[in-house]
Amino acid sequence: MELLLEPLSYDFMVRAIITTALAAVVCAVLSCWLVLIGWSLMGDAVSHAVLPGVVLAYIVGAPFALGALVFALVAVTLIGVVRNTSRVKEDAAIGIVFSSLFALGLVLISVTPSQTDLNHIIFGNLLGVSIPDLIQVLVLGVVAFAILILKRRDLTLYAFDPTHAHAIGLSPRRLGALLLGLLALTSVVALQTVGVVLVVAMLIIPGATAYLLTDRFSRMLVIAPTISALCSVAGIYISYYLDTASGAMVVLTQGVVFGAVYLFSPRQGLIGTRLAKARRRKAAALAV
Amino acid sequence: MSTPAILVDNVTVHYGEVLALDAASLTLDPARICGLVGMNGSGKSTLFKAIMGMIKPDAGTVRINGQSPGRARREGGIGYVPQSEDVDWQFPLSVRDVVMMGRYGHQGFTRRASKADRAAVDEALDRVELGEYAGRQIGQLSGGQKKRAFVARGIAQGATTMLLDEPFAGVDKRSEATITRLLRELASDGCTILISTHDLHALPQLCDEAVLLMHRVLMHGPPEQVLQPENLAMAFGLDVLNRDLPDQDVHARKERTA
Numbered sequence: 001m002e003l004l005l006e007p008l009s010y011d012f013m014v015r016a017i018i019t020t021a022l023a024a025v026v027c028a029v030l031s032c033w034l035v036l037i038g039w040s041l042m043g044d045a046v047s048h049a050v051l052p053g054v055v056l057a058y059i060v061g062a063p064f065a066l067g068a069l070v071f072a073l074v075a076v077t078l079i080g081v082v083r084n085t086s087r088v089k090e091d092a093a094i095g096i097v098f099s100s101l102f103a104l105g106l107v108l109i110s111v112t113p114s115q116t117d118l119n120h121i122i123f124g125n126l127l128g129v130s131i132p133d134l135i136q137v138l139v140l141g142v143v144a145f146a147i148l149i150l151k152r153r154d155l156t157l158y159a160f161d162p163t164h165a166h167a168i169g170l171s172p173r174r175l176g177a178l179l180l181g182l183l184a185l186t187s188v189v190a191l192q193t194v195g196v197v198l199v200v201a202m203l204i205i206p207g208a209t210a211y212l213l214t215d216r217f218s219r220m221l222v223i224a225p226t227i228s229a230l231c232s233v234a235g236i237y238i239s240y241y242l243d244t245a246s247g248a249m250v251v252l253t254q255g256v257v258f259g260a261v262y263l264f265s266p267r268q269g270l271i272g273t274r275l276a277k278a279r280r281r282k283a284a285a286l287a288v
Numbered sequence: 289m290s291t292p293a294i295l296v297d298n299v300t301v302h303y304g305e306v307l308a309l310d311a312a313s314l315t316l317d318p319a320r321i322c323g324l325v326g327m328n329g330s331g332k333s334t335l336f337k338a339i340m341g342m343i344k345p346d347a348g349t350v351r352i353n354g355q356s357p358g359r360a361r362r363e364g365g366i367g368y369v370p371q372s373e374d375v376d377w378q379f380p381l382s383v384r385d386v387v388m389m390g391r392y393g394h395q396g397f398t399r400r401a402s403k404a405d406r407a408a409v410d411e412a413l414d415r416v417e418l419g420e421y422a423g424r425q426i427g428q429l430s431g432g433q434k435k436r437a438f439v440a441r442g443i444a445q446g447a448t449t450m451l452l453d454e455p456f457a458g459v460d461k462r463s464e465a466t467i468t469r470l471l472r473e474l475a476s477d478g479c480t481i482l483i484s485t486h487d488l489h490a491l492p493q494l495c496d497e498a499v500l501l502m503h504r505v506l507m508h509g510p511p512e513q514v515l516q517p518e519n520l521a522m523a524f525g526l527d528v529l530n531r532d533l534p535d536q537d538v539h540a541r542k543e544r545t546a
Contacts, residue, residue, distance in 0.1 A: 036379060153399035157389050160379050163370060167340050168393035168445065169362035215425040217380045 007240045015129045016193075020232040020250060022141045023190045024202060028228035029148050030186050031207030032220045033179060037159045040204045041091060042076075045098035046180065047187040047199035049075035051105025054121055054191065059112055065140055065188045072184030075101055102196070124195030124247035126236070137189050144185045147178070149221075155179060156217055193232075194247035201251040202228065209258045212268040231257055291354040293318040293449055293480035294339060299348035301334050308334040310503040311348065316482065318353075318448075321475050323491045323511060324484040326501035327524050332484040335501065336451050339482070340366060352449055360449070364393040367442025369435065371453040377427035383437050384422040387412055390445035412444035416470060432463020439470060449480045456487040468494045488515055 007013040034043050050068035057067030075097055082093040109118045120128065129137075148155070154175055157165050162172035183203070190199040206228035210220040235250030242249075266272045294316040301309040309331045316322050326332050337343045338350055341357030352360035360366055367390070390412070391405040401409075413419045416436040421429060426437060435455050442450045452471075456464050471481055471494065483495070491498055491511045498514035500507040500523045507514050507522070514520075 036376070150398050153392065156381070157392060160376065160381060160386075161370065161389070163340070163342070163374070164368055164389060164441070165392075166342055167361060167366045167368040168364055168390075169358075170392070211380065215380050216382065217385070220380060 003241075004237070007237060012127050012129070013236070013240065015131075015134050016126045016246065017233055017236055019129045019134055019137050020126060020193045020236060021229045022137060023193045024206070024228040024232040024250070025225040026141045026145045026148075026186050027190050027199070027202035028206035028210075028224040029145060029221060030179075030182060031203050031205070031228075032210060032217065032224050033155055033159050033207070034183070034203055035207040035211055036217075037179075039179075039183075040200075041094050042180075043183060043203040044200040045079065045094045046072045046075055046183045047190070047203060048098045048196055049101040050184055050187050050191075051102050051121065051196050052108055053105075054188070055105050055108040055112060055118055058118060059108075064136065064191075065185060068188045069181060069184045071101065072180060072187070076180055105196075120195070121191050122195050122197060123245075124191070124193050124198065126193050126246040126250075129192060133192055137192055140185055141189045144182050144189065147182060151175075151178065152221065194251055198247055198251045201254060205251075205254040205258050206231075209254075209261050212261050212265045215267070227257060228254065290318065292316060292351070293320070293353055294482065295349075295351040295354075296335065296339065297349045297351075299335075299338050299345045299350060301331075301338060301343060301345050303334075307503060309338065309345070312501070312504050313348075314499060314505055314508065316480060316497075318480050319475050319478045320496045321471060321481045321483065321494060323495040323498040324482060324501055325486075325488065325491070325498055325514065325520075325523065326484075330502045330523065332501055333453065336368075336453060336482075336484065339451065340368065362393075364445055365448045367445050367447025367450040369438040369442065369450065369452040369455060372431070372434065372458055374453075375426075375434075377434070379426065381426055382423050383418055383426055383429065383440075384409060384413070386426055386437055387422075387440045387444050390441035390443070390447075393445065408444045408446075409440075412440040415443055416440040417466070430460075430463065431458040432460060432467060435459060435463070435467055436470065439467070439474075443474070447479065450474070450482070452481065452483045454485060455483060456485060456490055464490060488520070491515060 034040055050071050053067030053069070053071030054064045057064050078097045079090070079093045082088055082097065083090045112118060154170065155178070157170070158172055158175040158179070165172045165175065186203070187199050190202050194202060206224040207220065209227055210224035213223055214220055231253040232250045235253035236246055238244070238253065239246040239249035261269065263269055263271050292315045294314065296312060296314040298311045298313055299309055300311050312331065312335060324332050324335065334343070338345050339352070339357065341350070341361060350357050352365060387409045388401060388405065391401065391408060392399045395401070395405065410419070413422050416439055418433060418436055418440060421433065426434065429437060455467060459467065468490065475481055485491070492515070495511050497509060498511040499505055500514050500519060502523045507519055
């Protein structure tokens with residue numbers, strides 16, 4: 001008990017835990033759709049490509065989210081243009097666009113005074129979350145979360161069968177755009193905690209983990225954020241006691257949990273399915 | 289004369305330089321089942337997309353029950369049963385979840401299911417005899433059951449026009465008969481059904497009429513007439529004449545070109 005309460009006596013730890021848990025939940029919910037549509041690479045791309053937007057927003061004093069949204073849009077448009085108007089395939093187009101935009105962000109950081117603040121965007125600065133940071137994450141996170149949950153059925157339909165969405169008068173294009181916009185927004189939420197480089201982990205791992213545990217999308221939407229939030233809090237505690245990088249520890253914890261689920265999930269896990277097979281074979285042998 | 293259920297009038301579609309549909313015209317009366325026959329790349333899927341309004345034709349018009357495709361879609365009149373390859377069968381949804389998606393057009397902002405929606409879904413599931421499988425993940429159905437699940441989605445939707453893309457691919461004979469019976473029932477209730485298929489031998493039992501497509505509508509008439517070898521030869525190439533069973537030849541061709 002003492003072990004759990006001690007870090008909470010520091011305000012910065014409390015803020016870190018709240019921010020991370022919130023970011024983890026929003027990212028995890030979004031990740032359920034990303035892994036099913038096959039947009040993991042897109043998540044990686046958008047979360048990196050928002051960097052120049054965030055830096056420019058910092059320079060002109062605009063909200064980070066605005067800059068991020070603009071550059072997410074720029075990235076997605078550029079990817080589409082390169083893919084559709086040249087012989088370059090989509091994965092290459094994504095790679096070119098996001099790494100170039102990310103590099104642009106790094107260049108902008110290097111020429112902007114007050115570097116310390118901006119470098120935190122890249123690797124996250126979990127323990128240095130200020131009250132205004134916390135409020136921003138809270139507002140953006142709640143907005144993104146609310147839209148995702150209210151529109152979850154449409155988004156799932158879009159992920160599963162966009163043609164049917166079109167056939168019943170919905171616009172798959174608009175739903176896709178909504179999801180990308182939320183991806184940009186969510187990236188901003190997670191920047192603060194784990195940084196640009198590791199956001200993609202929070203956007204993929206929880207959804208993938210939940211996918212291995214259930215056959216119901218509605219359950220994925222509960223399992224993914226729960227696991228993700230628990231991993232984040234656990235990661236922060238571990239980093240507190242082992243004195244390691246906190247954002248990285250959060251991601252590492254999620255990775256380890258995914259590994260465990262991958263091996264031991266009763267229905268999808270490597271070992272779980274082998275055991276079930278062996279049991280069936282044994283039962284069959286006994287029946288004979 | 290009544291308004292045609294599907295009217296495709298001189299529709300031309302290009303993909304870049306490639307001509308997919310060349311002034312294709314087709315009129316289908318309500319409550320009829322029409323088989324759309326043609327080889328791969330003959331423009332069958334393009335015609336479907338044009339009817340659903342997913343692509344805007346370069347020329348020509350499409351009307352569903354006298355309405356524009358956009359209007360017909362918003363009124364929920366168009367049901368679509370996708371080809372098996374186009375579906376992610378690992379997707380974590382139950383059969384009931386999929387059928388419920390047919391109701392989304394009738395629901396509010398968050399697509400929360402009402403009592404009426406649930407009743408419509410149950411009824412549709414019973415109708416396709418999948419009631420006992422409602423809780424299964426969709427990938428855990430047999431080939432024929434999968435098709436029926438999507439037909440149930442169209443029924444729950446209340447579609448008056450249904451488009452089926454290759455409904456007999458990967459479906460055994462018994463399921464094929466079940467699906468055929470189901471579609472005939474739907475047609476007798478007034479639903480207009482357009483089916484694209486490679487499976488020529490199923491056509492006479494299933495369809496009231498058939499259309500031979502090769503970028504344009506080569507022929508439209510009773511299935512027996514359309515399936516005459518000399519007519520098929522126009523759509524599939526001449527070697528079809530040398531075989532007794534044209535559909536086998538079509539599949540063989542498909543594999544060779546694939």
